Amino acid sequence: MISSGQIKAARALLGWDQRRLAETATVSLPTIQRMEASNGNVRGNVDTLVKVVDALQRGGIELIGEGVASRQGGRGVRLLKVSG
Secondary structure, eight states: OOBHHHHHHHHHHHTOOHHHHHHHHTOOHHHHHHHHHSSSBOOSOHHHHHHHHHHHHHHTOOOOOTTOOOSSOSOOOOOOOOOO
């Protein structure tokens, strides 16, 4: 599972705009826009989600799931749960 926030954060770390991600993942720009506009976890065609995740990983991003430790060193982003 990947969230819209993870996609946006990954793009920011890579310095990519939505068009660059779409081209790298070989999906349409409107697809990336819909993914990022969704709330919470992105839903959609599994093949499309895999393409986006693969493109981010090829760019150097490690997507970290909730409660999962990072496999390697390096910079990253994790959204912490806020109590309250």
